[in-house]
Amino acid sequence: MRRDDATERQVQAARPDGSTWLSANAGSGKTRVLTDRVARLLLSGVEPQHILCLTYTKAAASEMQNRLFKRLGGWAMRPDDALRDALRELGIDGPIQTDALRQARTLFARAIETPGGLKIQTIHSFCASLLRRFPLEARVTPQFTEMDDHSARQLRAEILQRLAEGKDASVVEDMATIYSGSDFDDLTRVLTAQRDAFQDDVTRDLVLDWFDLAPGYDAKALRAAVFTGDEPEILRQLVPAMLAGGSNDCKQAARLALLTGQDLSELPELENIFLYGGSAKKPFGAKIEAFPSKDCRKTIPDILDALNAWMTRVEQAREARLALAAAEKTLVLHRFARVFLPAYERQKTLRGWLDFDDLIVKARDLLTDPAVAAWVLYRLDGGIDHILVDEAQDTSPVQWQVIERLAQEFTSGAGARADVPRTIFVVGDKKQSIYSFQGADPREFDRMQAEFAKRLVSTNRPLSAMELEYSFRSADAVLRLVDQTFTGRDSAGFASSMHRAFKNAMPGRVDLWPAIEKPAAPEKIAWHDPVDRRSESDHMVLLADRIASEIRRMVDQRVMIPVEIENTGTYRMRPVREGDVLILVQRRSSLFREVIRACKDKGLEVAGADRLKVGAELAVRDLAALLSFLATPEDDLSLAVALKSPLFGWSEQQLFTLAQGRKGYLWEALRNRADTHPDTLTILNDLRDQTDFLRPYELIERILTRHDGRRRILGRLGQEAEDGIDAFLAQALAYERGNIPSLTGFLTWMETDELEIKRQMDAAGNRIRVMTVHGAKGLEAPIVILPDAGRRDNSIRDMMLVHEGRALWKTAGDDAPATVGAALQAQLEAQEAERDRLLYVAMTRAEKWLIVAAAGDLGKDGSSWFHRVEAAMRASGGVDHGFDFGQGVRLESGDWNLPETETDSAEIKPAQVLEGLFSRPAPEVKALPETLSPSDLGGAKALPGEAGMSEEAAKLRGSQIHLLLEILPSVDPSDWALRSNGILSGGDLAAEAADIPALLAEVTSVLSNPDLAFLFGKGTLAEIPVSATLPELGGQRVHGLIDRLIIQPDRILAVDFKTNGVVPDTPDTCPEGILRQMGAYAAALRLIYPDRQIDTAILWTRTARLMPLSNDLVMGALRRSSLP
Template identity: 40%
Template sequence: MSPETRDFNDAMAAQRTAADPGQSVWVSANAGTGKTRVLVDRISRLLLAGTKPAKILCLTFTKAAAAEMANRLSERLGSWAALPDAELKTAIGKLLGRSFEGDLAPARRLFAEVLDAPGGLKIRTIHAFCESLLGQFPLEAAVAPHFAVIDERTEAELLAEARDAIFSRAVAGRNPRLSDTLNRLAAIVDEAGFDGVIRELVGNRRQLRDIIARYGSIDGVIAAARQSLGMAADETVPSILAAAAENASFDEPGLFKLCEALDQGTKTDQARAGTIRGWLKNPAWRTHGLTGDYAKVFLTAAGEPRAERGLITKGAREAASDAIEIILVEQARIVAMADKLKAAAIVQSTTALLSLAEALLENYERLKQTRGLLDYDDLILEARDLLRGDGAAAWVHFKLDGGIDHILVDEAQDTSPEQWDVIGALAAEFFAGESARAGHRTVFAVGDEKQSIYSFQGADPAAFERMRIHFSQKAAQAGRDWKSVEMPLSFRSVWAVLKTVDRVFAPPEAADGLTFGERPLRHLSNRAGQAGLIELWPTEKPQTEPDLDPWDAPLDRVPASSPQVRLANRVADQIKAWLDSGEILQSAARPIEAGDIMILVRRRGQFAEEMIRCLKQRGIPVAGSDRMSLTEQLAVMDLMALARFVLLPQDDLSLAEVLKSPLFDLDDDDLLALARGRKGTLWEELKRRAPERANWSEAAQSLTHFLNRADFTPPFEFFSDVLGPTGGRRKLVGRLGFEAHDPIDEFLALALNYEREHVASLQGFLQWLQAAQTQVKRDLEHGRAEVRVMTVHGAKGLQANVVFLPDTCTVPDGRLDDRLLWTGEAVLWPGFKDNEESVCQGLRDDARASRMQEYRRLLYVAITRARDRLYVCGWENKRGRADGCWYELMETAMLGSADEIDLGFGEPALRISAAQSADADSRSDKTQARREAEELPTWAERDAPLEPTPTRPLAPSRPSDDDPPVRSPLGVDDGHRFKRGRLVHALLQTLPDLAPETRERAAKNYLARAVHGLDASAVEEIAAETLAILDHPDFAGFFGPDSRAEVPIVGEIGGHIISAQVDRLAISPGTVTIVDFKTNRPPPKDESGVAVIYLRQMAAYREALKRIYPNHDVRCVLLWTDGPHAMTLSDENLDDHAP
């Protein structure tokens, strides 16, 4: 057996073990090893084993992952329902890893069972599950029964409202303590810094909420902050200085002796001796000196301890043998005191911030509660508290204990500690020994700590290993089966890529933070014999840039000579060369296509924009950015400029922007001709001179139309008119490209959302849109024949045959440092960087080390997106490459094993390659269909033609508009007449089913209901009229056992769709009788007096029933209730009125 076959068999065995529903399993899976398949296999086997769909809960990280998993499962179960027996046995046997000879009927029914399960199979995100849980137990969770979940924009609006309310109270003097807090904060940060720290605090409110709950109040949190800084409860800046100035706190004789030694030294020594001596002899000045001249003897201007050589010169040192010891001891005391002062300043700033945060969050929570709202954090925290609380938690667990038997967790490495709390609480009863009922119950989790890159969302990769140990111990204590499974075999990347991964992370410093257990990094590939390529290009370095004329150079323009632009051009040239030459992707035996290529960056910025621009310049299909700021998109900016103009026609700038946009396409010459020398506004000039040029005239007409609609048209309707009938979307997409569709669609969706929650006005919508930044995430996941430019975070879970990594020469820097420092027990806010003492510096160093760990995990994710080829490149700034950057890690791994090649870059590149030795693998690579840009068909821009007949269903009781004249609504008996008719019809429908002796009582009881508003005489009259019909011997056949009431009939007659209800249908051998009740008063005496509408109605009924009963005679009868008497309509008369 070859090593490749053995690896494949081992991988299949590991997958089957992971999918075994008879045991709880924890899977650690490398990138591309088939995690989603294992989850689908496990759910399939659970269902095959007889588990009800409602008993399974599968939690995913994203909605897209949930949808993908549900689709795969539906596709499998749907195929099982239709496969021939032999093929189905083979499919199930492959799933189980053994031959299957059991009953196939249960497997075929699974698809229907899943569809029929209440609420469907529970494959959802953790947030969606918590939302449903809170919706199921709102009272127990103390949330509004019909709560709504808010998005990030609404959350920001509520926080801004809460903040403004606090400021208003403080400014008005209604809360002196709050006013004092704001004054203290204003002395520490400016407005921008304040907003930043508040955003950070609000973003971490889960941690703050937990800490407050732990200590019971903000005061308890502040006390914990003091303790973490080593400060006593009563220590303040004055008390610290006073204590440091006391004689007992320093060696006074020793310091005088030091002064004598310093007098023997240089002028600097002598000056320091004077400072020390003055401080010692003047106790009143000591406190001030400790933060002034005296402290400067021992500390630098930056507050750092002076080096030993800078404290005392050689001459002074030789004057007294113990001088150096004395000065070092005093320096250590001053340093400790300075740290204490910094700690006290930190306590002051933290106290001010937390006091404000308490008020802010209280306001925010109050606003949500009064409006019945929850944010995404609330969903997790409220669900956690519901499941872990002391009150109703037992009841909730009792109800859930009968509903969930199996929990599956996808992407477990991205699960935050709070989310693990929810999962742990759900699974607590699984290993408790006794639950609400007997039965086998399991926990399954699959993840890869090497791919944990969402720390900004609370993900903790170390928790992955902690929870594995937790559940394995719980299972062992309960005597339950437990397996830890590894999946190292990749079905995605070729061996050349995976071998490079192992080399990159082989050094301990590179592997730091990649894994948290003791398992070594090990990758295997299932694509043996497939060609692979890794190239490391030389970096682009800065060049001397010419001075640009500020008048001509936009502030945000990146010079063409910058290394970023040169690298973007180099990558674009390479891709263009491949597409033009038909470069072969050897593993698939076909040319490389644009859709095969993915360009990954660490963050969106100038390079990503330049990269997209360079690709577009060369005519290369490109999908655009994977995430965009909506108000920065050109299409949206043009629409907003139009809105600003129609709201204020005197706004010349906005009008100029609109005229130059694709909506009107005027050029600079047009604008200069209009604007130069004008005496009024640009709009007045355009209207006056519109006849001079056709494009001016067209623009003026369209703008006048928009102006006329602006004041009374809601935003969505206004912009729909701009984009639809007037061709605005077509014009914008024509110039900006297909990617303009996404921001336009999102813009319209926001307009609709705004109208749902606010008073619909164009001005309000414009202000609302500009008040908060709206990020749009574009779906670049599925088969687009375009180059994808994405962040590594956005590419998580995706793959490409060819991957470029151009953003490799920088590392996370100090600009990303958090303002807040979390100790695990408390939170600290230094306020100023100079305030950071040793505890803060240690926390800061730990945070930076954690960021570097995630930085390296991000590289792992980036490399493992590549299936066949990986190209690593980068640009340097004036300081060169950063230590420990991706480029450095890749270069270290490739040196010694890679070949040096000349690619014409001026410096050699490094290449690792493997030749194709196996057949092309068509199964693992689906050729993407290229989508060529096409003109919108002309029919899409025209009004829809009239519908051909048959049109909408025609009610025979109203077949035309030739109705008889309607009586005046002012008639004395008119309202009673229609009510009377409806009541008689209702009685004639229901009374025939009752025994004759009970009909009168039932009729009167029904008519006497208050809802009908009838007096006693009317009740008697209508009951008597109805019973007279039922008791009449001539009508007995109409209400016999072979008759039915209110029979629906539908058919196509004479080019019309007939849809109606027949009052009564009696069927006897050879004859079908249609009976229609008429309550007109007085009724016609003979057939000639029947209204035409009734004749057409009955003729339509007859034609429809002739199609249904072709071997029967169809008889039509009008039964006049006033009398009563039955009138049979002649066939001749009906023929004249047939449809």
């Protein structure tokens, strides 16, 4: 089968027989490669439970699983020729025999029936399952719960309060003296996020060493280095001499006159006088021969050498002073962390809580603990043969340690299953590493590649490094601009970045709009205007209006964009729709909000913000106001807000009429006018009657459902309000799980909550999407607008730095010692490199048309996105272009004058109106015919003489053996005993420890019998449900589970396991009830497979004997069935 170069690279990358490290450009189809590789692993005979695929987000895991199941499900239904084509497209070369087709059709059932499910999950989800599997070894409670942000914030505040009131109050006070933030939660949040930097017991001398200071160095040593004793005399002679000099000498003399020349606290002022500034040619150097003035120096020859020596000592001591101050603050930080973090961990343990970082850290600790790691890895060694890692560039160092330990056994060629081919597959793109705030470090991508390559050399299965250069998403113009923009940005991960457009015939366009300058003077705002509203002439407002106006024009004037015709490589043009547009910003600033507002003002369909603060949503605020009134009827403001909300729909005039001139509370005034507002009073009275009896969730649900609140809110605020309502309900449930439910308690709990919810923007329909670049990772759109391309300050906001694994207190500006300065510079360079990668992600979301715009300060160093894109467009052949609003630049590829499509295959269909759907009475529900089990058709199930065990005990024993026969065939025989103990140790089918050896012995006799091996080989199916309407039973429907089904080209064999104590000698002497059951299976299978021979057999586990049953025997028994 001939494949193009791009597809062939994907096929080679998905080969299941070796380990691969794949660097994939944006839009190169890495999700397809991952899915293809899993499918090919399954085709090669790998059991689903032996595959572990780790993704970065739940959405990515869900997307990959959906794609895989869709493919496997499609295979199950395809005819032979179509299935062969699908397998060849996947990369299966050579003749494809019937057996391979049969196996491919069974993969869907095998995947969905795998115990525990096919393991496609996030690293956090995997670590959580690992901890739940080994809770004792991991030292966690088996019933641990994962903390949410609200619980974590409350716990941090609680611990801080306890520390401040306890024996460690002085530590908190010391921390408060150096921390200038308004909220201590910011500090404690950073501490818990960077807990690994505080693991060691840090001493004062160790911190001094970090800052290149000698052990024991303190203020006394610093003072001795600056003040030698003659400084007061120098000042006594210097000050008068300078006062007699020029104006500058006089100013400096006045400052010196306030000093004693003996106090260490005077050192910063001496530095200001004696040393040059930070921007001088000699930054912070002593003013030798320059202080005081030349004329003044002539008058003090006796002290000039001593003065110069003093200034030199001040210069030399400056770094030591800054280092000592930073070291003291760093030591305070570590002392605070030493009491706060253990208390935080202790309280989490007592409550059975783990946060997201705990899941990774504790899994890492579990896998590296020498006391238990070997045992855990041994247990896992039998379960994981193939590891696939998605979005590897965003994997943090701690997460890599987990993956590294999981792969350690089979990357060394050892382990419990050394004879089984085992692989690792890693796919990522350093250029898209934009989550450093979550611990991602793109340098780890290269380090781990080198580490795995070194390890796999010894296994004779070396690591194959591959790249995917082709983009299946973006047009050539966009990709050429991307390559040009990042030329020379090697430090950010663009060393060998080149992109090739797979759809090279698709027309592409990039526009650079003229920037909007910031007004020279801000417009005066009237005193009565809202202070948080920008003026109409504000540059951000103007840019937002320009964007909305242009989209409006595109839609109204039917501006055309290219669309491919049925994957033929042929393109036609179709009109722009709102859903084609994706607007990306760097952060949710005022521009973000202004763009959404402007789009709504222009009547455009916009999906709203990609993240919502639940407490700030109008729908939530309206509901909260009503709840506040119900909790406190005297709360006039809350009642007024509720009445004005969509829940009641009062007008300003109605509220004014009620409130003006009232004598008491607003609620009393409303009750006194019951005849004027009967509907409102009916609702409020009902809710007040229920307030003391319903939990918060139930009360909210009553408002939304019984009193039509949800419909009213959505009717006023739009469908997007539903996300906030659902989040509010979820918060009510979360509150009730951890607290004694009360309405007042819930309202107080919500006041301290800053929950944000992420809306799924990939399903926004035909609506404009406005979101951050971070949120758009993995998305794409025909038209992408980047309006936030202006200058961004590269600053560090956190109060502490982590450099080379050390937590340092941040000292900004000229007060930073060399150690802190190096850490600051390293972090600033990392941030700048990540900002490059953020621009790359933003640009590569565009399929056909990329628009770049900016407003305000663009900077003068050319580092803004706007200037970089402009320079790259000029270098790529971009030309000046006149837009309606000014002169810009345009870069194009392909023919934008193609004919319009006759029909728009992607056009949004209007919603169908179902006339009278809810006005007609529903048809009468007819009862479905009762479904019987094949084992309920009457007749004896055992031969005479079976005794010694109750019926319930016999059924339980049979179910236990059935369960072992279902699971153990896929387990290595050396692990059967261990797995049996685990399988039967809990749940409804738990067995007594003393009974398990006998159960296992019976199962082992079956599984070890070579004559029965064909029943448990590859391609056989276990526990297969079957349903059918049987003519032999007068049209009665039956449903049952066949223990083992063997499907062959011309024959179907159904086998049922029986655990009877007394085994018949011949089929004729089988119990009648068993024969009737097998007859039902045979009749059902004959309806499903009419062209194949249907055979049945009983496997008697007590004697490990397979007894074939003739068709006449079982069908005769079926016809004798007695229906209930």
